[in-house]
Amino acid sequence: MLKFISFSSGSSGNCYFLFDGERGLLIDAGVSLRRVRKALLENGLGFDAVRCVLLTHDHMDHIRHLGTFCKKLSLPVFATSVLHEAICNNEYTEGWVGACRRNLSDDGPTEVLPGVLARYFIVPHDASQTVGYSIEWGGKHFVLMTDVGAMTEEAIEYAQVADTLVIESNYDLPMLLKGRYTEELKRRIRGGNGHLSNDECADTIGRVWHKGLKNIFLCHLSENNNDPLKAYESAADALQGIILEDGSTAKDETFLRALPRGRVSPFYEI
Numbered sequence: 001m002l003k004f005i006s007f008s009s010g011s012s013g014n015c016y017f018l019f020d021g022e023r024g025l026l027i028d029a030g031v032s033l034r035r036v037r038k039a040l041l042e043n044g045l046g047f048d049a050v051r052c053v054l055l056t057h058d059h060m061d062h063i064r065h066l067g068t069f070c071k072k073l074s075l076p077v078f079a080t081s082v083l084h085e086a087i088c089n090n091e092y093t094e095g096w097v098g099a100c101r102r103n104l105s106d107d108g109p110t111e112v113l114p115g116v117l118a119r120y121f122i123v124p125h126d127a128s129q130t131v132g133y134s135i136e137w138g139g140k141h142f143v144l145m146t147d148v149g150a151m152t153e154e155a156i157e158y159a160q161v162a163d164t165l166v167i168e169s170n171y172d173l174p175m176l177l178k179g180r181y182t183e184e185l186k187r188r189i190r191g192g193n194g195h196l197s198n199d200e201c202a203d204t205i206g207r208v209w210h211k212g213l214k215n216i217f218l219c220h221l222s223e224n225n226n227d228p229l230k231a232y233e234s235a236a237d238a239l240q241g242i243i244l245e246d247g248s249t250a251k252d253e254t255f256l257r258a259l260p261r262g263r264v265s266p267f268y269e270i
Contacts, residue, residue: 002140004164004268007031007039009219010261014062016166016219018135018142019049023113026053026075027133027144029066033073039264047073052102052112055079056146057127058086067096078102078112080120086128109136121158124149126193134158140270142166146220149193151204159208164270167204169218169235169258170195171225179225195220198231202238209242209250215270218258228258 007015013030026036037047053075056062066087069075077100079087084101087093104110109117115138120131125147132145132155143162145155159165176186176197188194196204205216216239218231235256242250259265 002137002142002164002270004142004166004215004217004270005039005043006217006219006259006265007036008262008264009259010221010223011061012223012262013064014056014146014220016144017050018137019045020138022049023051024049025112025116025135026050026069028056028062029053029069030060030062030064032065033068035264043267050075052076052078054112054118054133055083055087056132056144057125057130058083058090059127059147060092062147063087063090064092067093070096070098070100074100076100076102076112078104078110078118080104080106080129080131082129083131119158121152121154123147123152123155124193125195126188132158134162140164142270144219148196149191151196151200156204156208159204159213160210161212162208163212164215164217165205165208165213166217166219166259167201168196168220169198169201169226169231170220171222172198172227172230172234175227175230176222176225181224189225195222198226198234201231202234205235205238206241209239209254211253213254215255215268216257217268218256221258221261223261228261232256232258 003019008031014028015031016027112118117136119134135142141162144166239251
């Protein structure tokens with residue numbers, strides 16, 4: 001059985017870990033090596049369990065500590081060629097990725113670990129390039145999409161065959177509109193190349209849910225423009241609205257959690 005943990009999710013830093021009991025991979029490196037090591041030790045794991053890193057995009061809350069990971073551990077770093085070029089010219093990562101660089105295939109899956117296949121799909125966001133991931137591991141389909149300005153049909157298609165979905169639920173629209181952000185920043189967040197709202201996340205869940213989708217984790221919740229309960233209830237309402245043949249709902253069939261902001265989550269078996 002695969003396990004999943006969030007070391008942090010949100011604008012203060014993003015880093016996720018997918019693990020099969022022996023080896024695992026990180027998605028993004030927006031938190032310190034010390035935090036990752038401490039969380040692993042608290043769960044009875046050593047850092048040798050981490051075998052590679054996958055990157056979603058080049059914003060600081062996702063790559064701030066990548067240079068240290070490369071310098072200290074020489075982990076393979078998988079990203080698209082476009083994203084690697086951006087990282088090689090970023091002040092936080094310039095000169096450090098080097099030999100760690102591994103390009104993802106543009107034509108199909110990439111074997112990032114023996115027997116573990118990762119496909120990327122592009123999502124709209126105002127970075128050099130932003131991707132989501134569909135990871136096939138031991139018969140499981142794990143899909144992660146964060147920092148999504150607007151949902152795409154390709155992302156929908158990957159989510160429709162996932163058994164675990166990690167999806168952004170960044171902001172509550174009324175909170176954003178009434179909040180203290182500048183009008184320019186508000187437009188950026190909700191303008192199609194920013195982030196996914198609770199309502200947009202819920203709509204996506206309604207579109208992609210299928211009987212095999214057992215786990216949904218809500219990620220990248222805004223500290224200023226969202227509340228974990230609001231995000232959870234919005235997604236839960238979408239699941240409650242899907243009525244199954246026996247009269248139960250999709251909520252009865254699905255493990256739903258909002259990932260903590262800026263804190264380590266529990267280890268979830270998926």
